Amino acid sequence: MRKIQFFDTTLRDGEQTPGVNFNTKEKVQIALQLEKWGIDTIEAGFPIASIGDFEAVQAIAQAASQMTVAGLARCQKKDIDRAYEALKAARYPQIHVFLATSDVHMKYKLKMTPAEVLAAIKEHVSYAATLFEKVQFSPEDATRTRKTFLLEAVQTAIDAGATIINIPDTVGYSNPTEYGKLFAYLIDNIKSDQEIIFSSHCHDDLGMATANALAAIENGANRVEGTVNGIGERAGNTALEEIAVALHIRKEYYQAATSIRLAETKRTSDIVARLSGVAVPRNKAVIGANAFAHESGIHQDGVLKNPETYEIITPQLVGVENNSLPLGKLSGRHAFVTKLQELGYRLSEEEIKPAFQRFKALADKKKQITDQDLLALLADEVRSEADSAHLTGLQVQYVSCGRQGAIVSVAQGETTRVASAVGSGSIQAIYNAIDDIFQQQPTLVSYEINALSGGEDAQAEVHISIECPETKRRINGIGVDFDVLEASAKAYVQASSFLKKEAAQSDD
Numbered sequence: 309m310r311k312i313q314f315f316d317t318t319l320r321d322g323e324q325t326p327g328v329n330f331n332t333k334e335k336v337q338i339a340l341q342l343e344k345w346g347i348d349t350i351e352a353g354f355p356i357a358s359i360g361d362f363e364a365v366q367a368i369a370q371a372a373s374q375m376t377v378a379g380l381a382r383c384q385k386k387d388i389d390r391a392y393e394a395l396k397a398a399r400y401p402q403i404h405v406f407l408a409t410s411d412v413h414m415k416y417k418l419k420m421t422p423a424e425v426l427a428a429i430k431e432h433v434s435y436a437a438t439l440f441e442k443v444q445f446s447p448e449d450a451t452r453t454r455k456t457f458l459l460e461a462v463q464t465a466i467d468a469g470a471t472i473i474n475i476p477d478t479v480g481y482s483n484p485t486e487y488g489k490l491f492a493y494l495i496d497n498i499k500s501d502q503e504i505i506f507s508s509h510c511h512d513d514l515g516m517a518t519a520n521a522l523a524a525i526e527n528g529a530n531r532v533e534g535t536v537n538g539i540g541e542r543a544g545n546t547a548l549e550e551i552a553v554a555l556h557i558r559k560e561y562y563q564a565a566t567s568i569r570l571a572e573t574k575r576t577s578d579i580v581a582r583l584s585g586v587a588v589p590r591n592k593a594v595i596g597a598n599a600f601a602h603e604s605g606i607h608q609d610g611v612l613k614n615p616e617t618y619e620i621i622t623p624q625l626v627g628v629e630n631n632s633l634p635l636g637k638l639s640g641r642h643a644f645v646t647k648l649q650e651l652g653y654r655l656s657e658e659e660i661k662p663a664f665q666r667f668k669a670l671a672d673k674k675k676q677i678t679d680q681d682l683l684a685l686l687a688d689e690v691r692s693e694a695d696s697a698h699l700t701g702l703q704v705q706y707v708s709c710g711r712q713g714a715i716v717s718v719a720q721g722e723t724t725r726v727a728s729a730v731g732s733g734s735i736q737a738i739y740n741a742i743d744d745i746f747q748q749q750p751t752l753v754s755y756e757i758n759a760l761s762g763g764e765d766a767q768a769e770v771h772i773s774i775e776c777p778e779t780k781r782r783i784n785g786i787g788v789d790f791d792v793l794e795a796s797a798k799a800y801v802q803a804s805s806f807l808k809k810e811a812a813q814s815d816d
């Protein structure tokens with residue numbers, strides 16, 4: 309069987325999802341879980357993009373021990389140098405250089421002629437090859453590029469030293485037949501005396517990202533790029549968990565193996581959902597909450613007689629454990645730490661202490677602490693930084709004529725700020741008071757509330773997204789609490805704190 313390599317870009321293309329912004333601690337946690345999942349190469353970020361991106365790539369380069377760590381670079385010497393600096397500590401470093409090749413991108417975005425584009429590819433891929441053993445090149449918007457020019461661009465990159473060629477369907481325009489044929493055409497026509505790895509990179513604008521990637525594999529691609537839960541720019545990227553499970557379930561058809569440990573799939577998905585703030589839709593293939601639920605009587609009857617009647621994927625295959633042992637009030641530190649590791653978190657000694665205290669406080673209020681409770685607690689611990697603001701008090705009361713009033717207090721470092729406001733409902737009153745504290749007027753783009761687990765003592769989980777009217781920057785926030793108003797306030801404070809911090813950083 310041939311081997312299909314998995315290239316994960318959750319921390320780069322995935323972070324381009326509106327509202328998602330991971331801090332370095334979060335990126336390292338995700339990277340370590342991706343390594344445990346069996347990812348071959350992680351795209352840790354775009355080092356030239358910001359100091360934060362650079363530092364995160366550096367931290368992942370240090371933390372990863374088995375997987376290759378890649379950094380993105382435009383066809384510019386300064387980008388390649390920055391990626392080289394960030395990846396110095398990586399055991400297996402790789403650079404990913406890209407340049408657009410479609411007419412529309414060359415003419416309007418790059419303002420370059422095709423000849424200039426070819427020259428830039430030659431110059432920068434050659435330069436990258438002097439610093440990196442593994443050089444990947446991507447002709448951006450490949451699927452809307454003239455085929456003969458695409459071949460010329462790819463051949464130029466190969467001649468300059470690229471050994472990995474990634475073919476991005478940047479705007480999710482292609483379909484499986486066409487995308488598969490494109491791989492067959494390029495593979496048949498390139499000339500090289502070295503082994504060239506072809507890789508797929510699909511976006512889901514027409515809902516075909518998974519099908520397109522599988523078509524590429526059928527036509528010779530030995531590598532697939534994508535993200536966990538399919539997060540990413542616009543409609544997102546190929547969901548890697550879908551590819552991993554499809555190749556496994558249909559292995560007789562695809563005749564391809566991977567290094568993915570499928571039993572780590574659900575855990576990987578949970579960590580990314582928590583830390584990105586992007587909830588997994590219930591009907592999402594492979595890892596959605598309904599993926600293993602059988603509703604109709606006929607289906608239930610069939611599954612009871614033989615699960616194979618309606619279930620091609622078992623929950624056990626992807627690590628959806630029904631029998632996972634919940635923790636409780638009497639669980640000690642050892643059980644807690646073991647559970648953290650099981651959930652994919654590796655915390656330092658100083659980080660374990662406050663997390664354990666919070667766990668104990670939660671266990672006083674709730675009989676059984678589920679994995680979902682713990683994931684929420686840990687994500688909150690990893691998300692919050694020493695300088696982030698947090699909710700310290702909330703009071704809500706009915707005022708008159710259907711109006712509600714709220715008094716909110718928020719602490720940040722040594723400072724506590726208190727504000728009061730009214731609104732047509734409790735949430736509006738709370739959010740108006742928080743706006744007053746942060747001196748902001750963002751747009752509330754979305755507000756969602758879910759129960760974290762089943763049962764009457766379930767905690768509420770609120771996901772919100774706010775947008776700064778001036779910069780149009782979107783930030784997600786998550787709040788978890790037994791009380792829905794507190795959860796709503798926590799989510800809004802978290803997002804407001806990130807927004808403020810970003811504004812301060814861009815002022816510097």
Ligand code: KIV
Binds near residue numbers: 406446477478509511
């Ligand atoms: O979608 C795209 O074209 C990309 C490139 C940077 C590979 O993400």
Ligand code: ZN
Binds near residue numbers: 511
């Ligand atoms: Zn992309």
